[in-house]
Amino acid sequence: MQIPCFIANWKMYKTIAESADYLHSFEKELQPLPQDAWEAILAPPYTALATVSQILKQVPLPIRLAAQNLYFEEQGAYTGEISPRMLRELCQYVIIGHSERRGLFGETDREINKKIRAAAKEGLIPILCVGETAEERREGKTWRVIERQLSEALDLGNLSEVLIAYEPVWAIGTGMTPHPSEAEAVHFQICNYLSQGEKSARILYGGSANDKNIEGFMKEPHINGVLAGGASLSPEVFAKIIKLGSAAKISR
Numbered sequence: 001m002q003i004p005c006f007i008a009n010w011k012m013y014k015t016i017a018e019s020a021d022y023l024h025s026f027e028k029e030l031q032p033l034p035q036d037a038w039e040a041i042l043a044p045p046y047t048a049l050a051t052v053s054q055i056l057k058q059v060p061l062p063i064r065l066a067a068q069n070l071y072f073e074e075q076g077a078y079t080g081e082i083s084p085r086m087l088r089e090l091c092q093y094v095i096i097g098h099s100e101r102r103g104l105f106g107e108t109d110r111e112i113n114k115k116i117r118a119a120a121k122e123g124l125i126p127i128l129c130v131g132e133t134a135e136e137r138r139e140g141k142t143w144r145v146i147e148r149q150l151s152e153a154l155d156l157g158n159l160s161e162v163l164i165a166y167e168p169v170w171a172i173g174t175g176m177t178p179h180p181s182e183a184e185a186v187h188f189q190i191c192n193y194l195s196q197g198e199k200s201a202r203i204l205y206g207g208s209a210n211d212k213n214i215e216g217f218m219k220e221p222h223i224n225g226v227l228a229g230g231a232s233l234s235p236e237v238f239a240k241i242i243k244l245g246s247a248a249k250i251s252r
């Protein structure tokens with residue numbers, strides 16, 4: 001069984017001081033849990049990565065770090081951007097292709113592909129986000145959209161390690177979610193898609209995941225964890241998601 005993975009995407013929330021406070025409470029909440037049944041990945045804003053990374057070095061828990069984005073060039077005159085090489089010193093993972101990047105900042109599948117390659121080249125593990133809009137869902141195009149996003153982002157032939165987050169755009173930050181069985185059907189298709197290239201990956205659900213609905217999602221066989229936004233901003237709630245989610249996986 002793959003170890004379930006729980007990602008906290010803090011988006012543009014938390015200063016350095018707030019991040020340090022969070023870690024303090026988060027660690028206390030997680031101490032009593034069995035340490036081999038889960039992995040957590042925190043994705044703070046760039047400004048807090050160094051501090052969180054330092055704190056995590058003192059914490060004997062399976063918590064890793066992710067950046068929320070990167071730029072695909074190694075270095076150069078790209079004001080305001082951060083390269084994979086810079087992130088390599090701070091974190092192990094990087095979120096790529098989040099729907100807010102695609103929707104608000106116009107990121108294309110082609111750019112996402114370049115980012116995935118650049119991350120992998122530096123040894124960062126990409127967390128690729130895919131998902132359909134409400135309109136695409138209504139029109140029955142969910143799989144067509146996701147298959148396009150996967151095929152344009154990933155080179156199946158020489159794909160190294162990757163995590164996939166299935167995040168229906170209409171579920172992000174809205175309190176609405178698909179039924180766990182509906183999400184499972186998409187996860188199953190993603191799993192089949194990857195196996196065509198003889199690959200596998202942990203596939204996480206994202207979009208209004210919280211401590212109330214986590215167990216339903218985690219009982220599904222192809223849902224290997226969640227990527228939480230809003231619900232991950234509280235250390236108590238995110239720790240509860242990890243606790244209930246990893247227990248639900250074990251008891252399946």
Ligand code: PGA
Pocket residue numbers: 009167171172173174206207208209227228229230231
């Ligand atoms: P949400 O965000 O949990 O607040 O819906 C999830 C995401 O954007 O990754």
